[in-house]
Amino acid sequence: MGAEQGLSPDPEKPEATLAERLILGQVLAFEGDPRALGLAAARHEARGGVLVRDGLIRAVGDGAALRAAHPEARITDHGDALILPGFIDAHAHYPQTAIIASWGKRLIDWLNTYTFPEEARFGDTTYATDIADRYLDLVTANGTTTVASYCTIHPASVDAIFTAAQARGMRFLAGKTCMDRNAPGNLRDTAQSAFDDSSALLKNWHGRGRLGYIITPRFSPTSSPEQLSALGALWADHPDCLMQTHLSEQVDEIAWVRSLYPDARDYLDTYEAHGLLGEKGVYGHAIHLEPREIARLQEVGAALVHCPTSNTFIGSGLFDMGLADTMPVGLATDTGGGSSFSMLRTMAAAYEVGQLRGEALHPAELLWRATGGSAAALHLQDKIGRLAPGIEADLCVLDLASTPAIAQRQARAKTIWEAVFPTIMMGDDRAIAQTYIAGEPVKAV
Ligand code: GUN
Ligand code: FE
Numbered sequence: 001m002g003a004e005q006g007l008s009p010d011p012e013k014p015e016a017t018l019a020e021r022l023i024l025g026q027v028l029a030f031e032g033d034p035r036a037l038g039l040a041a042a043r044h045e046a047r048g049g050v051l052v053r054d055g056l057i058r059a060v061g062d063g064a065a066l067r068a069a070h071p072e073a074r075i076t077d078h079g080d081a082l083i084l085p086g087f088i089d090a091h092a093h094y095p096q097t098a099i100i101a102s103w104g105k106r107l108i109d110w111l112n113t114y115t116f117p118e119e120a121r122f123g124d125t126t127y128a129t130d131i132a133d134r135y136l137d138l139v140t141a142n143g144t145t146t147v148a149s150y151c152t153i154h155p156a157s158v159d160a161i162f163t164a165a166q167a168r169g170m171r172f173l174a175g176k177t178c179m180d181r182n183a184p185g186n187l188r189d190t191a192q193s194a195f196d197d198s199s200a201l202l203k204n205w206h207g208r209g210r211l212g213y214i215i216t217p218r219f220s221p222t223s224s225p226e227q228l229s230a231l232g233a234l235w236a237d238h239p240d241c242l243m244q245t246h247l248s249e250q251v252d253e254i255a256w257v258r259s260l261y262p263d264a265r266d267y268l269d270t271y272e273a274h275g276l277l278g279e280k281g282v283y284g285h286a287i288h289l290e291p292r293e294i295a296r297l298q299e300v301g302a303a304l305v306h307c308p309t310s311n312t313f314i315g316s317g318l319f320d321m322g323l324a325d326t327m328p329v330g331l332a333t334d335t336g337g338g339s340s341f342s343m344l345r346t347m348a349a350a351y352e353v354g355q356l357r358g359e360a361l362h363p364a365e366l367l368w369r370a371t372g373g374s375a376a377a378l379h380l381q382d383k384i385g386r387l388a389p390g391i392e393a394d395l396c397v398l399d400l401a402s403t404p405a406i407a408q409r410q411a412r413a414k415t416i417w418e419a420v421f422p423t424i425m426m427g428d429d430r431a432i433a434q435t436y437i438a439g440e441p442v443k444a445v
Helices: 014-018 034-041 063-069 094-099 107-123 125-141 155-167 191-205 225-237 251-260 267-272 291-300 308-313 321-325 343-356 363-377 404-410 416-426
Strands: 020-030 042-053 056-062 074-085 087-093 144-150 172-175 211-217 242-247 281-285 303-306 329-331 395-398 432-437
Touching: 020 056, 020 063, 020 363, 020 395, 020 416, 034 042, 034 321, 034 363, 042 063, 056 063, 074 087, 074 363, 074 416, 074 432, 087 094, 087 281, 087 303, 087 329, 087 343, 087 363, 094 107, 094 125, 094 144, 107 125, 107 155, 107 251, 125 144, 125 155, 125 432, 144 242, 144 395, 144 432, 155 172, 155 191, 155 211, 172 191, 191 211, 191 225, 211 225, 242 267, 251 267, 267 291, 303 363, 308 343, 321 329, 321 343, 329 343, 329 363, 343 363, 343 416, 363 416, 404 416
Parallel strands: 020 074, 087 144, 144 172, 172 211, 211 242, 242 281, 281 303, 303 329
Antiparallel strands: 020 042, 042 056, 074 395, 395 432
């Protein structure tokens, strides 16, 4: 599925964009976080429908009633499949697509052995464009409609993913990854060039259509204090932008940060001291936090992102989902430190990590984290991540019986939660019956 099959509304045919489409199936709509609101936050329609027009959801409810009220609408009937908001991957590295599932290393030697050599290739626009398209094919096949992605140090890597996402009409967040030390020479920028390049990319891409720029220092070990300060200044100039980085992922990494920043109170302080702590900060991993760090993150209203397949694959640790009681927490693959492109697999890993910490996460919470929860962490809750009128019509439709193993388990289900949980735990791209971007189907079926 290349850009030519992206099926975004054809500007030559305005009548096509005006037509209403009624998508029928089971519908599961969340009004808010089931962790806070309980299962009352969820509404299930066994024979439901989602009415879309001009890329937006216009109505959600009983399928027959919507059909009667909108007799002109084009019907797409997904039968018993479950209509959800498209998945939102709140932290990924699209340039690591080709090195996913690389064996045997932990964070720092994984970066040096596999990641940095691959990222060095992204100065080549043709290569960056090929991987950007491959990546978007993979994520949309897995029901993901929005990603917050790191790029590489090369501005061309940002242009490549934004151009590809724009061609498909996707809501997409990305930023140039900044590094001016502790990386190979061909993967280092400087404090000044990181500021200048990020600033130019931000001006070119931020707010263009459905795209948003994220200021992206990779993490404290690969940025000098001067570079962190430069990016803090850029963020202060553009407070509507998000800022994303990594925080307290692995114990060795934290010890390294302590030696690189001897004056910092803790890892978070290396960001705070340089203007990189704020409400629009999005901090990936955040596994080994000190009490002061948690209190500070809560105080400023910053968001965390749980990357469970990465945290087990690289051996980083077990994220505490209890933090979601007091902070926005999104869910993410962290491709390719994460071992999957699938948010279903990621929800399964979040469930397993929860079990290892003594908390069984309800399917409602898993689905919310992968949709509305990630949207809130990315400050996009008014645009995506819910099935409600006025929200953009990015949808994912799940076949709840996509393999014999899942089908036989699902056949015993008495509730929607029992019906969806086998797909969460055992499903993959075969469970994605369709992915809609701005109301248009994009998956070849
Ligand atoms: N910390 C700094 N860079 C990375 C990265 O690319 N992946 C992960 N998982 N952690 C990081
Ligand atoms: Fe990451």
